[in-house]
Structures are given as C-alpha cells and as structure tokens.
Amino acid sequence: DGGITQSPKYLFRKEGQNVTLSCEQNLNHDAMYWYRQDPGQGLRLIYYSQIVNDFQKGDIAEGYSVSREKKESFPLTVTSAQKNPTAFYLCASSPRTGGVAKNIQYFGAGTRLSVL
Amino acid sequence: GIQVEQSPPDLILQEGANSTLRCNFSDSVNNLQWFHQNPWGQLINLFYIPSGTKQNGRLSATTVATERYSLLYISSSQTTDSGVYFCAVEGAGNNRKLIWGLGTSLAVNP
DSSP states (O other), X not given: OOOEEEEOSEEXXXXXXXXXXXXXXXXXXXXXXXXXXXXXXXXXEEEEEEETTEEEEOSSOTTEEEOOSBTTBOOEEEOTTOSOOOEEEEEEEEOOOXXXXXXXXXXXXXXXXXXX | XXXXXXXXXXXXXXXXXXXXXXXXXXXXXXXXXXXXXXXXXXXXXXXXXXXXXXXXXXXXXXXXXXXXEEEEEEOSOOGGGOEEEEEEEEETTOOOOOEEOOOEEEEEEO
C-alpha cells in the first residue's frame, strides 16, 4: 500500500543524546515536511524539502537537522541542542507536478518523543 | 504572516447532532485544507478547498475566499467524529508552507 511510514512510534532520549526519527514515503511525492505538535497545540513546521538534496528551515528549526539524500526518505535528527524535545513529531509529503501544484499534504502516524 | 483562527476551540455534541466549525484567515490564500486528527494522533486530509463548496458523505465544507473564511459542517455526528479538526492555509506566495490553526477539539458522546 502507498503511504508514509514513520518509525519508531515511541522514542526516549537521554540527556545529551542525538536521536533520529525516520520518515519514508512510497507515494512518489517530491515535497516532504517535518512538524512538531505539543499538547493542545497546532502543528509547527520544523524543516521542509521540495526536492532531493535541498531543504529549508521552517519556523522552529533550532536544535534539529535533516537530510534528503533520496526522494523517499527525509530523516529528522533531534540534537542535544534541542532543550525541550518532548513532543509528537509528524512527517508529511505532498506531490509537486510542476507549476502551481496542489499542496495536499499526507501524514504519517507520528513519533512520540520523550526525555528520560 | 498569515494568521489562522479557528472557532470554537472546544465542542461537545450528542450523537446525531449537527455542527459548524469555522476558520478565519487574515490574507489571500491559494490553498486551504481541513484535517481531522483522531485520538491516536493520525491526521487525515478531509478537504482541499481554497474556494467553493465540497461534500463528502456527512461532511461538507465551504470557503468564501473573498471574505477570508471557511466552514466545515458535520451532520448527524457519530462518536468516531471525535478528535481535533484543523484548518491549514498556504499563502498566495506559493512557498508550499502550510500555516495551521490551533484546531477545534470535538467530543461526540453516545
């Protein structure tokens, strides 16, 4: 089935540790996104990528890093510089068919990150 | 940047009731989407509706772009409709970034 797979579903981070969240899509979408959601809040954009080997900072990029070496994959690393990483992380993708394409975003099931 | 406001923030319904959720936005948009987030966190796209009216079963949505608002109608609500409903917009600059409202939390009681 086509879709977006995030792993792991739950993740625990120790102080000073970097952790990487996986996001894989088989929808052949060009654009991919990482969002952070805190309890009772909306989604805030961390990073996004519109094409392989290119990505842009979102509104809350500090303490996070990404790579986009393959079209299908957009991993997010939460670094030790992110002092408050406990949150629900959502990955999304959208098609880009050239010109003004519909930016309809499809989401994975999310990763819940907690600090030990 | 564009501001997105959703109302009401919370809503409690009895099963079978109808409801209207509202999304106001502060500038021109070329993309507006409604999403439902279930209690387990999964986000599902309900409508892509930068203008006009669409219907899908018991749900329908209307966006009046000139007046900068969108409405989501839920008829004959069911317990499975519970969750949070988000409105997200993309500004006319076409930078492919969605700006999200804070959502309406809906609880449908049996």
